[in-house]
Amino acid sequence: MSDRIPTREEQEGGGEVRYRMLYESDDKVYIRHIRGVYTRIRKYTGLPLLLAFFFIPWLNIDGRQAVHFDLPARQFHILWATFGPQDGILLAALLIISAFALFAVTTWLGRVWCGFTCPQTVWTLMFIWAERVCEGDRAKRMKLDAAPWSAEKVLRKGGTHAIWLLISLATALAFVGYFYGIRDLVVDLATFTAHPQGAFWVAFFMFATYFNAGFMREQVCKYMCPYARFQSVMYDKDTLAVYYDARRGEARGPRKKGVDYKAQGLGDCIDCYWCVQVCPVDIDIRDGMQYECINCGLCVDACNSVMDKMQYPRGLIRFTSEDELETGKTQYIRPRLVGYGLVLLLLIGAFSYEVATRSPVQAEVLRDRGARMYRISQGMVQNVYTVKINNMDQRPHEFSIRITGKPGYDYSLRMQQNPLVNPGELYSVPIRVSVPKKQLQDTKHDIYIEIQAKDAPELNDRHKTVFIGPK
Template sequence: MSDRIPTREEQDGDGEVRYRMLYESEDKVYIRHIRGIYTRIRKYTGLPLLLAFFFIPWLNIDGHQAVHFDLPARKFHILWTTFGPQDGFLLAWLLIIAAFALFAITTWLGRVWCGFTCPQTVWTLMFIWAERVCEGDRAKRMKLDQAPWSVEKLLRKGGTHTIWLLISLATALAFVGYFYGIRDLVVDLATFSAHPQGVFWVGLFTFATYMNAGFMREQVCKYMCPYARFQSVMYDKDTLAVYYDTRRGEARGPRKKGTDYKAEGMGDCIDCYWCVQVCPVDIDIRDGMQYECINCGLCVDACNSVMDKMEYPRGLIRFTSEDELETGKTQFARPRLFGYAAVLLLMIGLLAFQVVDRSPVQAEVLRDRGTQMYRLSRGMVQNVYRVKITNMDQRPHEFEVQIEGKEGYDYSLRMQRGVRFAPGEIYSIPIRVSVPREQLKEAKHDIDIVIRAKDAPELEDRHRTVFIGPK
C-alpha cells in the first residue's frame, strides 16, 4: 500500500496528479514581531489568566489552599467550598456548560479561544518572546540558525533554552501544585523528600511544556488538536473570522508608494508577505479560509501596519464574515446563536441553583447488612441502619440524628454518643430505631432519618428509608 494519500489532487498541464502527505514535517516557523490592537487584546486576555494560574495555588482561604484537588482525601477545595466525590454531577454540568460556551463563541467569533486564550497559543508566544529577547527578531534568528556554532550562538541559544526550561518548570510546579499542595510540593522538592509520584508528574509536565511550546508549536494545532477538525460544523456565513478581502486586494504585487497602481489594474495587496511572516501556524490567509487558522489576528495587525505605511485604508485583512464580504452586511441576530445562548444561560442558572442549594451536610443511610430485617426485643421491633455523614462545611460540627415517621408511632433511637466532625471528615455510625410491636399496623412503612448539626440547625440532610416489622 502506498504511504501517500491524495488529500488534494491537482493536475498540471500534462495531466499529472500531485499528492500531499497527510502529515509533512515542516521547516521551523520564524514569526515576525508585530504591534497592533489584537496583540494588545491578547495581553489583556492572556495575562490575567496566567497570573491566576500561577498565583491562585498560593492563596489560602479558611486555612486551606484556595484551589486544591486533594485526590487521596477525595476533597476538592474551591475557594470557600469543599466538594466531594458525591458532587461529581456538578463537574458534568460544568463540562457541558463549557462545551456549549465553546459552541456559542465559535458560532459568533470563530476560533478566538484558540487565538487568544488557548494554553498552547499563550505558552508558544511566551517561548517566542524568549527567543526574541535572546536571539533577536525574525531576521536575526534566521541568520543565527544558519550560522556555524560559536560562543555567541551557544550563549544565545543557551539563554533561550534556559528561559524555556524555567517557564516549563514553573508551569509544571503550578499545575501539580493544584493536586499536591503547592507549598508542600516546593518544600518537599527543595528538601529532596517529595513523593516519587510528585517528582514524576513535575518532570513529565516540564518536559511536555518544553516540547509543545518550544518545538511542536503549530504542529499541535494542525495535527493534534481535534477542535480544528470539527470547527467548520459551527461556522456559518455570519461567523466573524479573519478574512482577506480578495476583491480589494487582487491583483497583488509590489509597487512604490505614491504610484497610481489602480491604473495598472492592481489591488491594495503589495505582496509583502508580512501576513505570512507573523502567522503562528504558517499559513497564507490570502489563500482563503483554512482549518489551521486560529483567528489570532496577528495577520490583521501586520497588514494594517503595512496599509498605514502605504497610506491605504485599513481592513484589507480583517475580522469579518463571509456575508459581509459578499453583501456588505453581517446578520448578528440569528436563530442558531440565540439557541446556543439560551441553552447556555439555562444551564448556568441550573448549575448556580445546584451549588447554592447544595447542603454542606451529606448523608447516606444503609440498612445494616450484618443483621436480620428486624429484631424483636422486649416487645419492641428494631431495625438497624448505618448512617454515613460527611461534613462538607468549612467548620467543625457535632451532628444529631432524629427520626420522623408515621403519625401515632412512638419511635425510640439508640446510637453512640455524638461525634464532632472536622471539616471534610466522613464518619459512619450505627443506629437502632425501635417501635412498640402493638403499634405496628403494617409490615413496612416509610421513615425519615434526619441528620442535623447541633450548633447550626439550618445544616441538615434527610433520607427516606423503610422500617420493616412482622406481618
Template sequence: MSDIPQPQPSEKTQNNPSAANTPKTAPKSGKPRTSSVIQIHPAGERIHPKKADGRFAKLRIAAVLATQFVFYVIPWFNWNGRQAVLFDIPERHFFIFGLSLGMGDLIYMALLLMICAFGLFWWTTIAGRLWCGYSCPQTVYTEIMLWIDHLVEGDRNKRLKLEKSPWNFTKIRIKATKYLLIFLFVAWTGITFAGWFNPIREFVPALFNGTAGGGAIFAAAFYGFMTFLLAHIMREKVCLHMCPYARFQSAMFDHDTLIISYDAERGEPRGARKKTANKEEEKLGDCINCAMCVQVCPVGIDIRDGLQYQCIGCAACIDACDEIMDKMNYPRGLIRYTTEGALKHDYAEKDIKKRLLRPRVAGYGAVLAVVVTAFLVGISQRESMEVDILKDRGVMVRENNKGWLENSYNLRVLNYSENEQILTATVKGFEEIELTGLPEGGLRVPARETVTIPVQVSTIPEYADKGSHPIEFEFTYHEVTDGEPSPSVLVEESTFIGE
C-alpha cells in the same frame, strides 16, 4: 520604497501553491496574471514567525498575562486558613475559594465542565476561534516560547540566520541561554500545576528539601515535560494535526461567524509597486504581495487563500497588514475580523444584530443558560452536610431487651463545610418508635470529614407486621459557633423490616 518589505521570489515555483505560499492571482479584467510563488515556510522545516506589533498583539500580551496570573498566582492565595483553590484528589475534596465540594458534589463539577463546553460552542459560533488565538494554553505557552526565542536569538531573520550558521562558541552560548530559560519556565510551570492538586506552600519547600511525595513530583515533571514538548518542540504541529477543536469547528461556523478574512475584492489583483505608484493606472489592488501576513503567522498559512481550519484567529496577520497599509497610505482593514456575509455585502459589516440574532446562537445560548441556571440553583440550595442511610444487611430484624423489634443502620455523615458541625436526629413512621446510637448532645462531625456511626431503630411489634415499612429520618445540624447556632434540617427516607 526602502521602508516597504519586498520578498525575494524563490527559484522553485509551483502552479498549485499550498496554504503556506502566496498564490497566483488574476486581475479584475479576468485575464490571468502570473507571478512567482514566494515560498515563506518550506515544507517540513520549522516555522519561525516574525514578531507582529499592533493593537491585536497588545491584546494577546494582555491575554497571556491575565491567564498566567490565574495559573501561577491563584494557588498562592489563602482563604479561611487554607489554599484558596485546591483540587485535593487524595482527600477527595475540592476547594474553589468559599466553595467546598466533596465526592458527593461531582455533579457540580460536571455542570462546570458543561458550562465551559457550551460556552466555548456559543462563543465560537459568534466570534470564531478567538479562544484559540488568545487564551488556549497551547497558544499561550507557544507565545511565551516565542518571546524567549525573540529575547535570546532575535527576530525571524536573525533566527533563520542562526539556524543555518555552523556550530561555534557563539551559537552554543545563545542556544544554551535559551534552553536554560526554557527549562526554568517549564520547571516552574510543572511545579505550579502540581500546586493546584497539593498545597503549594507545603509542596514547594518539600520539593527542594527532598520530602515531597512521588505522585506530586511525577505530576510536576510530566506537565513540565509536556509543556516543553508541545509548546517548544511541536508548536504549530499541535494546532495543525493534533487539536480536535480545529477539525470540528466548521460544524459551528456559518457565514455570519466572525473570522479573520482577506478582502479579495479590495486586494486583488495583488502585486508589488512603489509607494508613489498609482494602483488604478497599474490595475492593481491594495495588496502589494509583501507576504508579511504569512511571515507573522504562527501556523504558517496564507490567509489570502481563504478560511482554513489551521487558522487560530490570533490576528497577527491583521497587525502586519495594517502596518503595511499605513506605510502605503492605504486604508486599514485589507485583512480584518469580519464575516462571509459582510464580505458578500449581504448586510452591513457593523450590523451586530444580524450576527447575534440567529438560530444557532440562540440554541447554544439557551442550552448554556439552562446549564448555568441549574448550576447556580444547585449551589444555592446545596446542603453543607449529607447523610447516607445504609441498612445493615447482616441482621434484618431482631428483638431487643425491651421486647421491641429493632433494625440496625449505618449513618454515613459527610460534612462539606469548613467548620465542625453537630448532628442530631429523630425518626418517624410508627406511633411508637425510638432511635438509639447517637451520642448524647449530638454527633460532632469535623470539618471536611466523613463519619460513619451505627444506629438502631425500634418499635412495638404490633406496629411492624411482616414486610417493609417506610420510615423517615429527620436530621438537624448546625456549625459549632460561640454565638446562637442556626440549625438546618435534612430529611431522608428509609425502610423498617417487620417480623
C-alpha cells in the same frame, strides 16, 4: 500501499492532478514580531490567566490552600466551598456549560479561544518572547540557526532554553501544586523529601510544557487538537473570523509608493508576505478559510501596518464574515446563536442555583444487610442502620439525629452519643431504630433519618430508607 494521495487543484485552464504526502514535517516557523490592536488584546487576555494560574495556589482561605484538589482525601477545596465525589454531577454540569459556551462563542466569533486564551497559544507566546529576547527578531533568528556553532550561538541558544526550562518548571510546580499542595511541594522538592509520584508528575509536566511550547507549537493545533477538526460545523456565513478581501486585494503585486497601481490592474495587496510571516500556524490567509487558522488576528495587525505605510485604507485582512464579503452585511442576531445563548443562560442559572443552595453537610444511610434484617425485643421491632455524615464545612459540628416516618408510629432511637464531625471528615455512626410491634401494620414502610448541626440549624440533611418488620 502508496503514501501519497492525489489532490486536484482547480485552475482556469482545467484541473491538474498533483500528489501530496499523507504527512510531511514542516520547517521551523519563524514568527515576525508585530505591534497592533490584536497583539495587545492577546497580551491583556493572556496575562490575567497566567497570573491566576500561577498565584491562586499560593492564596490561603481559613488556613488552607484556596484551590486544592486533594485526591487522597477525595476532597476538592475551591475557595470557601469543599466538594466531594458525590458532587460529580456538578462537574458534569460545568463541563456541559463550558461546551455550550464554546459552541456559542465559536458561532459568534470563530476560534477566538484558540487565538487568544488557549494555554497552548499563551505558553507558546511566552516561549517566542524568550527566543526574541535571546536571539533577536525573525531575521536574526533565521541567520543564527543557519550559522555554524560558535560561542555566541551557544550563549544565545543556551539563554533561550534556560528561560524555557524555568517557565516549564514554574508551570509544572503550579499545576501539580493544585493537587499536592504548593507549599508542601516546593519544600519537599527542595529538601528531597517529595513523594516519588509528586516528583514524577513535576518532571512529566515540565517536559510536556518544554516540548509542546518549545518544539511542537503549531503542530499541536494542526494535528493534535480535535477542536480544529469539528469547528466547521459551528461556523455559518455570519460567523466573524479573519478573512482576506480578495475583491479589493487582487491582483497582487509589488509597486512603488505614489504610483497609480489601479491603472496597472493591481489590487491593494502588495504581496509583501507579512501576513504569512506573522502567522503562528504558518498559513497564508489569502488562500481562503483554512482549518488551521486560530483567529489570532496577527495577520490583521501586520496587513494594517503595511496599509498605513502605503497610505491605503485598512481592512484588507480583517475580522468579518463570509456574508459581509459577499453582500456587505452581517446578521449578528440569528436563531442559532440565540438558541445557544438561551441554553447557556438556563444552564448557568441552574448550576448557580444548585451551588448556592447546596448544603455542606450530607448524610447517607445504610441499612443492616445481615441475616437478621430485624430484631424483636420486649415487644419492640428493631432495625440497625449506619449513618454516614459528611461534613464539608470549614468548622466542626456536633449533629443530632431524629427519625420521622408513618403517622401514629412511636419511633425510638438508640446510639452511643451525638457525633462530633470535624471539617472534611466522613463520620460513621451506628444507630438502632425501634417501633412497637403492635403498631406495625405493614411488612415494611418508609422512614426518614434527619441530621442537623446543633450550632447551625441550617446545616441539615434528610435521607429516606426502609424499616422492615415481621409479617
